[in-house]
Amino acid sequence: MLVREAMTSPVVTIPPSATVRQAIRVLDEHEVTALPVADGDGRLVGIVSEMDLLLGEFEADPRAFARPLPGTTAPGTPSPRHVGDVMTREVTTARPGADVAEVAELMMRTRIKSVPVLDGPDIVGVLSRRDLVAVLARGDARIRDDVLAALAEFGAGAPFDVSVDDGAVELRGAAGEPARRIAEVLARTVPGVRNVSIRPVGP
CATH class of the missing domain: 3.30.70.1770 (Alpha-Beta Plaits)
Incomplete structure (x- = not known):
């Protein structure tokens, strides 16, 4: 089976200038776990995941702890404001004609959850773990x-x-x-x- 037969398309992208909260809303609205980041020409410049966007968005509630816990965000620390600040710039991609088995093996080996699919410079889809599960769930x-x-x-x-x-x-x-x-x-x-x-x- 080829990647184009399993990927999610059309793809939802987001610009690096979008705010983190805007990106979180897009993830929620489209029920996806990652978004390819595209510049003004539609070229892939990164990918941003749920984890990237959630990092630093929550502060510890003083009602939950008697004293601050190590690793919690200090009050007053500004959260990352734009997608370009938190996205991953080195992106693993796939081609529409690639073998799904090879891409799935790569995703499992590297623990990547979503792979943008490029046809030349164009972002034509995303292959995610959810897509792979959907393929295997077919009766x-x-x-x-x-x-x-x-x-x-x-x-x-x-x-x-x-x-x-x-x-x-x-x-x-x-x-x-x-x-x-x-x-x-x-x-x-x-x-x-x-x-x-x-x-x-x-x-």
Whole structure:
């Protein structure tokens, strides 16, 4: 499966000049956990996450503590005011035609929660952990329907029976090797497919 088939698009961006509170409201309104930061030309200049925006936004309530706790924000300390002050400037990105499995592995290895997707200089989407979970949550019946549709669209559906068990697709049919190879590739493009196996059926 390719990144463009799993990413969230169109993408919501924010300028570095926006205030932290404005960015927090955008996160809340769109139910996302990070925002690509774009300059006036729409070019990616950073990414800002929930954690970036929340840092320093809350002060300790004196009613909760008898004395100040280490690490709490001192009263009167100004919070960061603009997205450009708190955003991450070194951003890991992906291309729409990249393999989701490779990007997901990178995200897990580096603990990155969201990856902006660039088509040339244009920000065309965001691939987040939530997007990956949504792909894996697709039910077997829907996956089977999508596999059958993909095979039918390319004229490769008739020779195969399709079954799906927990995202694992099995194709059964008496088609020749070239048709089996094409059917396997088509099935792997369907979101939610974990692996594909082909069981030839004799005459």
